Amino acid sequence: MSVIYDKVALIGLGLIASSMALAMKRAGLAGRITGYARSVETRETARELDLCEVCETAAEAVAEADLVVLCVPVGAMGAVMEEIGPALKPGATLSDVGSVKKAVIEAVQPHVPAGVHFVPAHPLAGTEHSGPRAGFAELYDNRWCILVPVEDTDQGAVDRLARLWRGMGANVDQMDAEHHDLVLAVTSHTPHLIAYTMVGVADDLSRVTDSEVIKYSAAGFRDFTRIAASDPTMWRDVFLTNKDATLEILGRFTEELFALQRAIRTADGPALHDYFTRTRAIRRGIIEAGQDTDAPDFGRKAGTK
Amino acid sequence: MSVIYDKVALIGLGLIASSMALAMKRAGLAGRITGYARSVETRETARELDLCEVCETAAEAVAEADLVVLCVPVGAMGAVMEEIGPALKPGATLSDVGSVKKAVIEAVQPHVPAGVHFVPAHPLAGTEHSGPRAGFAELYDNRWCILVPVEDTDQGAVDRLARLWRGMGANVDQMDAEHHDLVLAVTSHTPHLIAYTMVGVADDLSRVTDSEVIKYSAAGFRDFTRIAASDPTMWRDVFLTNKDATLEILGRFTEELFALQRAIRTADGPALHDYFTRTRAIRRGIIEAGQDTDAPDFGRKAGTK
Numbered sequence: 001m002s003v004i005y006d007k008v009a010l011i012g013l014g015l016i017a018s019s020m021a022l023a024m025k026r027a028g029l030a031g032r033i034t035g036y037a038r039s040v041e042t043r044e045t046a047r048e049l050d051l052c053e054v055c056e057t058a059a060e061a062v063a064e065a066d067l068v069v070l071c072v073p074v075g076a077m078g079a080v081m082e083e084i085g086p087a088l089k090p091g092a093t094l095s096d097v098g099s100v101k102k103a104v105i106e107a108v109q110p111h112v113p114a115g116v117h118f119v120p121a122h123p124l125a126g127t128e129h130s131g132p133r134a135g136f137a138e139l140y141d142n143r144w145c146i147l148v149p150v151e152d153t154d155q156g157a158v159d160r161l162a163r164l165w166r167g168m169g170a171n172v173d174q175m176d177a178e179h180h181d182l183v184l185a186v187t188s189h190t191p192h193l194i195a196y197t198m199v200g201v202a203d204d205l206s207r208v209t210d211s212e213v214i215k216y217s218a219a220g221f222r223d224f225t226r227i228a229a230s231d232p233t234m235w236r237d238v239f240l241t242n243k244d245a246t247l248e249i250l251g252r253f254t255e256e257l258f259a260l261q262r263a264i265r266t267a268d269g270p271a272l273h274d275y276f277t278r279t280r281a282i283r284r285g286i287i288e289a290g291q292d293t294d295a296p297d298f299g300r301k302a303g304t305k
Numbered sequence: 306m307s308v309i310y311d312k313v314a315l316i317g318l319g320l321i322a323s324s325m326a327l328a329m330k331r332a333g334l335a336g337r338i339t340g341y342a343r344s345v346e347t348r349e350t351a352r353e354l355d356l357c358e359v360c361e362t363a364a365e366a367v368a369e370a371d372l373v374v375l376c377v378p379v380g381a382m383g384a385v386m387e388e389i390g391p392a393l394k395p396g397a398t399l400s401d402v403g404s405v406k407k408a409v410i411e412a413v414q415p416h417v418p419a420g421v422h423f424v425p426a427h428p429l430a431g432t433e434h435s436g437p438r439a440g441f442a443e444l445y446d447n448r449w450c451i452l453v454p455v456e457d458t459d460q461g462a463v464d465r466l467a468r469l470w471r472g473m474g475a476n477v478d479q480m481d482a483e484h485h486d487l488v489l490a491v492t493s494h495t496p497h498l499i500a501y502t503m504v505g506v507a508d509d510l511s512r513v514t515d516s517e518v519i520k521y522s523a524a525g526f527r528d529f530t531r532i533a534a535s536d537p538t539m540w541r542d543v544f545l546t547n548k549d550a551t552l553e554i555l556g557r558f559t560e561e562l563f564a565l566q567r568a569i570r571t572a573d574g575p576a577l578h579d580y581f582t583r584t585r586a587i588r589r590g591i592i593e594a595g596q597d598t599d600a601p602d603f604g605r606k607a608g609t610k
Contacts (some may be wrong), residue, residue, distance in 0.1 A: 075574075085600035120376055124521055125436045128588065144521055173520070183517050186507050187526040193467035193569075197583040201554065202491050204561075214590055215478070216429055216449055221492040223528035232581035237567045239577055249506065250566055254559065256509075257502045261555055264498075264544045269380075272544055279504040283433065283534035285519055295493050 004164045005066040005093075006031040011058055012071035013037040013046045014231075015126060016097045020069065020136025023168035026137040036061040037132075038072075046132045059087040067164070068109070070096035075237035075280045078107030090115040093157045097123055099184060099234070101148045101177040103241035109150065116155035120148040122180065124168060124175055124188075128229035141169035148177050185245035189238055190253060193246065195227035196235075309337040309469050310371040314362055316385055317376035318342040318351045319536075320431065321402045323440025325374065326356045328473035331442045341366040342437075343377075364392040372469070375413070377400035377558055380542035395420040402428055404484040404489060406453045407528070408546035422462035425453040427485065428475060429493075433534035437490065446474035453482050480548030490550035495558060498551065499555045500532035501540075510555045527547075 009031040010017040017035065024030045033052035037043050047054045055061040062068045062084050070077050077096060088094065094116050098104040101120050112118045125143040127134060145165040149158050162172045175183070189280040202213045202221065217225065239246055313335040315322040322340065338357035342348050353358045360366040369387050372542055375382050382401060393399065399421050403409040406425050417423045431450040432439060450470040454463050467477045480488070493548045507518045507526065522530065566598045568576040 027552060146521075154586050161563075179512075183513050183521060186510060186513050187518055187521045190506075191503055191529055192525050194503060194562070194583055196473050196584050197558060197565055198496055198499060199587050200563050201495075201557050201578060203583070203587050204552075205491060205557070207484075208488050208491050210587070210590060213492055216451075216488055216492045221496050223532060224496055225584075225588040227528060228581075228584040230581075230585075231583060232578050233582050236574050236577040240572055240574055243569055243572070246569060247566065250562070250569075252510070254504060254562070256415050257499070257555070257559070257575050260498060260502055261552065264548055264551060267545055269545055269546070272541040275487075275505060276501055276533075276535075276540050279501050279530075279533040280433075280507070280535075280537060282508050282515070283506050283530040285515065 002028070003031050003224055004029045004160060004167060007065045007067075007289055008033050009062045009065035009068045010052065010071055011061065011068065011084065012037040012073075012076075013042050013051065013054075013132045014071060015130050015132075015134040015139075016123065017050050017069070017071035018046070018049070018132040019125075019137065019139035020071070020084050020097075020135075020168065021139035022135055023140055024164075027167045029164055030067075030296045034061040034065065049132060049279070051132060051135070052247055058084045062087050062089075065091055065092060067093045067095065067161070068097070070094070073233050073237045074098040074100050075233075077104050078111070081108045081111040082194055085111040085113055088113055088116045091117075093117045093161055094122045095119050096159055097121060097159055099188070099238050100242040101180045103235040105148075105177055117154045118150055119153055119158050120150065120177070120272045121161065121165070122146045122148065122184075123165070126230065128226055130231040130234075138169065140165070143170050143206075145170040145172050146180055147174045148180050149173060149174065150177075181242050181245045182248075185242060185249045189242055189246050190249040192230065192235060193239065193250065195224040198224050307333070308336050309334045309465060309472060310374075312370045314336050314367045314370035314373045315340040315357065315376055316323050316366065316373065316389065317378075317381075318347050318356065318359075318437045319376060320435050320437075320439040320444075321428065321472050322374070322376035323351070323354070323356050323437040324442065325376070325402075325440075325442055325473065327442035328445055329469075332472045334469055334472045335372075339366040339370065347437060354437060354563050356437060356440070363389045367394075369394055370397060371464070372398045372400065375399070375403070378542045379403040379409055379546050380538075381574050382409050384567055386413045386416040390416040390418055393418055393421050395414035396422075398422045398424055398466060400424050400426045402426060402464055404493070405547040406485045410453075410455055410482055422459045423455055424458055424463050424466050425455065425482070426466065426470070427451045427453065427489075428470070429588070430475075431535065434533055435536040435539075443474065445470070448475050450477050451474040451485055452477060452479045453485050454479070455482075460510075486547050486550045487553075490547060490554045494551050496555040497532055497535065497540060498544065498555065499558070500529040503529050504533040 007241055013035050021033050034055055035052040036055045036058045043054050053144055072080050096104055123145040125139050165172050318340050326338050339360055340357040340358045341363045348359050394603050401409055410425055428445055428450040430444050468476050
């Protein structure tokens with residue numbers, strides 16, 4: 001692999017940015033990598049780990065950078081962009097890694113100077129751990145990164161960013177922001193909210209002790225707790241900024257749940273059996289697709305690091 | 306390990322029974338193992354795999370057995386028991402592996418002959434696969450098996466069955482049927498129902514294609530599909546027979562979900578952040594408990610076989 005950008009700047013140094021730094025180094029994709037995080041502690045940790053050249057201001061980190069990637073929570077992107085906008089090099093590419101795209105584009109776009117190519121992106125990867133120490137070079141291997149170019153984006157800039165993500169191990173896809181936010185509401189945002197809720201219910205129930213929940217959690221609940229352990233700030237921002245799609249999917253979810261609840265209450269065995277047979281077939285489709293994409297464990301090993 | 310029962314009979318030869326046969330053989334816990342399944346195809350597969358001595362009737366399988374284990378779906382236990390009751394040897398132990406205990410006891414108890422010791426049990430183990438070919442000897446290693454003795458059960462019979470389960474690799478615990486059913490409604494039954502629902506919603510949504518759901522399912526949804534792929538008959542029976550506890554937990558779940566939905570709709574960031582911080586702490590407790598019990602992956606490797 002050869003160098004794709006002479007200088008890459010990462011703004012925010014959590015799990016996603018630190019994994020990007022390690023993945024870029026692994027394949028030699030960047031001449032230099034600079035980074036900035038608002039918290040002194042995070043900057044010090046990143047220095048200690050030798051993740052990248054850690055700067056004391058965001059403006060210093062992005063100066064002369066050919067690619068700048070915003071790796072801060074979705075709710076902070078607008079403010080960060082307002083600060084670094086004037087410091088961006090003409091001709092540079094600006095990207096981000098937010099889990100929501102419409103809201104990020106609305107917040108960031110107004111501050112993008114003329115001559116800078118804005119290519120929003122979303123790598124579908126993560127673990128329940130956060131911060132610079134949580135990063136690892138393999139996080140993006142065989143995972144998807146969705147690029148969400150805005151209108152009139154320079155195709156050369158899009159292709160170059162796609163090359164970078166492929167170099168970091170990811171498969172690259174492209175869609176518009178509205179569709180991205182709906183797809184993610186279904187595959188990620190609503191499932192996370194549901195997992196959070198179930199874990200909260202279990203904890204509240206005074207007749208069942210936490211230690212019982214913990215001991216017997218192998219049977220279904222464990223996967224929920226893993227999901228529900230993700231970064232609270234990131235998820236707060238996801239739900240606040242992908243509100244419409246999440247509420248739509250939640251509405252459908254409760255509608256279906258009530259139908260199943262009614263089937264239980266009225267002891268409608270055939271309805272339950274049909275439903276469960278259908279969902280089993282969907283899972284089989286996912287397994288087959290997983291084999292097709294050469295990622296039979298869907299990144300589980302990386303995800304449970 | 307030495308022989309605990311001279312003859313063990315397994316009624317039903319699916320994932321749970323075939324794994325028991327293999328685990329008993331691994332440790333030499335049974336002098337002989339006989340088995341019966343209603344379907345000819347299952348009996349033939351079991352013979353082909355040389356799982357146990359496969360009989361053509363349930364009565365033949367249980368004759369002279371020191372331990373008989375009912376490994377059929379919860380809804381079939383009563384009928385099976387009515388059939389084999391008269392063939393049980395005086396002094397034998399009768400057990401089962403049903404995921405629900407109150408309903409099984411109500412269905413089975415009336416048919417237990419005097420002099421036979423009924424010790425209901427529930428091993429908390431399984432995978433999304435079913436049938437005799439799905440079994441493997443390690444399924445119970447480091448998993449919990451909950452014994453639910455009925456009133457006046459012979460303590461010697463309970464201790465002996467506990468020794469068998471420990472010999473098959475499990476940790477053994479004991480509780481009453483009502484509490485068991487509530488604990489499982491929280492840790493297993495309701496999470497399964499929710500996972501089934503979410504997978505159904507995703508499949509229904511015409512604006513998002515199945516192939517998109519499949520490709521991008523790494524981010525949260527994948528764990529739901531794994532749960533939702535379990536045996537439909539088993540789960541239908543679970544919900545029909547653990548109706549009260551499941552409906553109670555579902556009621557609490559929807560109450561909490563509506564509170565979170567309202568927080569999203571009203572953009573109450575602090576409420577969302579607090580909730581997600583609390584659930585993260587619960588997960589940490591589970592991980593710590595997992596390390597304590599020497600099962601840091603909670604059987605995930607076995608579970609994803």
